Amino acid sequence: MTDATHGRLTGPPPAALERLLDEGSPFTPPHRVLNGLDAAQACQRVPGAPHTVAEIVAHLRFWQLYTLALARGEQPATPEHAALGWPAATEDGWDTLRRDFLAGLDAMKTVARTGDLSLPVRTTDALGYELVLHALHNAVHLGQVVQLRQMLGAWPPPGGGDTW
Numbered sequence: 001m002t003d004a005t006h007g008r009l010t011g012p013p014p015a016a017l018e019r020l021l022d023e024g025s026p027f028t029p030p031h032r033v034l035n036g037l038d039a040a041q042a043c044q045r046v047p048g049a050p051h052t053v054a055e056i057v058a059h060l061r062f063w064q065l066y067t068l069a070l071a072r073g074e075q076p077a078t079p080e081h082a083a084l085g086w087p088a089a090t091e092d093g094w095d096t097l098r099r100d101f102l103a104g105l106d107a108m109k110t111v112a113r114t115g116d117l118s119l120p121v122r123t124t125d126a127l128g129y130e131l132v133l134h135a136l137h138n139a140v141h142l143g144q145v146v147q148l149r150q151m152l153g154a155w156p157p158p159g160g161g162d163t164w
Helices: 014-020 030-034 039-043 053-071 091-114 127-152
Strands: none
Touching: 014 091, 014 127, 030 091, 030 127, 039 053, 039 091, 053 091, 053 127, 091 127
């Protein structure tokens, strides 16, 4: 959708955004994608894979914090290089990282439901559109997590997940 006054992309209605960010997507929900994965598995490097599961979740959390800052009306600096958006992740920090990412999803859903989706976050984009981009970013990287879990023999998770 577009804000007719300013020509900014605003995204779909709040209920659709909220669903896209978590349970309403056609994919295995994020909490199940990460369920039952211990720290050793999350930090195990699969040969040929550029990142571990924990590194991917740390990357998702980095951009989640960035988007939440935008929702508060802040203008966080965009990393100068892509590598800066990939924080280190360790076995000792896995449980906290997973918990914080999932709590951040709840915060994102609250923003989708109650935030000002027309809030400008870039010249041509509003917060609602930024949330769509965030949901797409999550979908891509959570798909990578599923693939890594399959390669680690740790799929499907407890509670089930797509296996086809």
